[in-house]
Amino acid sequence: MLSCRQQISRLLFRNASTLARVQAAGYVEVQEEQGDLLRYPQVWLRDNCQCAECFHTATRARKSHWERGPLNIQVSQVAYNQEKEQLEVLWQDKHKSAFDISWLRERDFGEAARKRYLEEVYKPSAQLWGKSEFEAVRREFQYQDVIHQDAVLRDWLEALAVQGFAILKGAPNDINVAKHLAKRIGYIKRTTYGDVFEVKSKPNAGNYAYLMTPLPLHTDMPYYEYKAGINILHTLVQSESSGGANTLTDGFNVASQLQKLHPEHFEVLRSVPVNWFDIGHDGDDAKPFHSLWRAPVICLDVDGRITRINQNTTKRDSRFSISLEQAVSWYKAYDKFLETAQSEAVEFKTQAGDVFVFNNLRMLHGRTAYEDAPGNKRHLVGAYVDWDIIYSKLRTLKFPNAKD
Ligand SMILES: [Zn+2]
Structure with a gap:
């Protein structure tokens, strides 16, 4: 049986600075170069996929719905694209998502980020x-x-x-x-x-x-x-x-x-x-x-x-x-x-x-x-x-x- 560390390293994609990885518990982590660790539920990432098939930008509206299948599809692979500054996710049903790091940061589940949003916005x-x-x-x-x-x-x-x-x-x-x-x-x-x-x-x-x-x-x-x-x-x-x-x-x-x-x-x-x-x-x-x-x-x-x-x-x-x-x-x-x-x-x-x-x-x-x-x-x-x-x-x- 693989240790937790080995599991992570198998899925880990590393680049010069920021790295992204899948966690067994159903989360995706993005470790930023300057220290911030961002964590998101996989199901939330899928729910909020920003691709044209899943999200209608002009009306800021989510297009995904139940008729298209359940949201709890597992992540197959994650990577951080340094050039585009995006988290890229490949899902087990072959769907692909990409999330800007700035967009992700604003939606950080950490307490400080949530507090900031609730008080400022x-x-x-x-x-x-x-x-x-x-x-x-x-x-x-x-x-x-x-x-x-x-x-x-x-x-x-x-x-x-x-x-x-x-x-x-x-x-x-x-x-x-x-x-x-x-x-x-x-x-x-x-x-x-x-x-x-x-x-x-x-x-x-x-x-x-x-x-x-x-x-x-x-x-x-x-x-x-x-x-x-x-x-x-x-x-x-x-x-x-x-x-x-x-x-x-x-x-x-x-x-x-x-x-x-x-x-x-x-x-x-x-x-x-x-x-x-x-x-x-x-x-x-x-x-x-x-x-x-x-x-x-x-x-x-x-x-x-x-x-x-x-x-x-x-x-x-x-x-x-x-x-x-x-x-x-x-x-x-x-x-x-x-x-x-x-x-x-x-x-x-x-x-x-x-x-x-x-x-x-x-x-x-x-x-x-x-x-x-x-x-x-x-x-x-x-x-x-x-x-x-x-x-x-x-x-x-x-x-x-x-x-x-
Ligand atoms: Zn999508």
């Missing part, structure tokens, strides 16, 4: 902040720069992804500002409130936000499965009364603190679904709506990271479709969550011409009570955009030449 990491860090993380941009300069647009979108909020200064006194910003990113998110919504005190208000009372810390639309990604709030008229200030807390930071200091409460808020609801009518055409979504206060993504916070006292249903015991422990955990959120909340007051934009999946926002006066009626116009649209725009700005 997929989504920038959130920088969590508490009350004491607010001034340090606060970013401001000029409205006109965001509209006219791609580099500033990119910085603004990155701030929304990383710090979770930013303030634009110098917007004109125009009710279309929020709409223009949404279009500058891509597409506005149309909701049951219309394309845009006006926040001002209204007689016979259909929504709690349209009263002059304080608005407790909340996220918008927890009762939507596809909840709005960012909230763009343009201040046209600010209240001259002492109130009308914005309150803001980083909900991811609150959840993260809870996870460290009160893991049992975190677990409850992560797992117990709450019924969020909104019933009424609004928007240009005043169509009636009846929105419902069951979801925990803290939602995690596939990697176990905090991805969405749901909190809105005014939109939390008295119907709680869980067991008696769960309800009692949920209230204890929720109390701690709100206490932490309140203790980490900052307060600031936007001025006319400011556009306050924040991540609605992450930030809890609210406002203090105010008083309208004749000749001074607080007036904000808001619009939403989804994160799918924002991340896509951000990537096109960061990687304008991306091919696949």
Whole structure:
């Protein structure tokens, strides 16, 4: 019986620098001259063969499919072509593949390469902040720069992804500002409130936000499965009364603190679904709506990271479709969550011409009570955009030449 080393050397093709070899366990290794060892499952290489028969370059689409036979065909031979800088694979069914080393490097299964891709291309990491860090993380941009300069647009979108909020200064006194910003990113998110919504005190208000009372810390639309990604709030008229200030807390930071200091409460808020609801009518055409979504206060993504916070006292249903015991422990955990959120909340007051934009999946926002006066009626116009649209725009700005 051959030793492992002998097996490898039989399959090994060596050249002056980089070498490639098949491993018995079903992997192909490429040992680069400068030390990096790249390893790929054979089945993955076959699945991602870049030849014209297997891959349609113009549409960046894989053409291989089950009708053409299973993917788990064994490698017959591998070689590294120094001149073309390609890994060449001959398969047992005589199919041939060639992979550029640069293409392979970008798809390295090693931890560092995966992390780099997820942070640089997929989504920038959130920088969590508490009350004491607010001034340090606060970013401001000029409205006109965001509209006219791609580099500033990119910085603004990155701030929304990383710090979770930013303030634009110098917007004109125009009710279309929020709409223009949404279009500058891509597409506005149309909701049951219309394309845009006006926040001002209204007689016979259909929504709690349209009263002059304080608005407790909340996220918008927890009762939507596809909840709005960012909230763009343009201040046209600010209240001259002492109130009308914005309150803001980083909900991811609150959840993260809870996870460290009160893991049992975190677990409850992560797992117990709450019924969020909104019933009424609004928007240009005043169509009636009846929105419902069951979801925990803290939602995690596939990697176990905090991805969405749901909190809105005014939109939390008295119907709680869980067991008696769960309800009692949920209230204890929720109390701690709100206490932490309140203790980490900052307060600031936007001025006319400011556009306050924040991540609605992450930030809890609210406002203090105010008083309208004749000749001074607080007036904000808001619009939403989804994160799918924002991340896509951000990537096109960061990687304008991306091919696949
Ligand atoms: Zn192929």
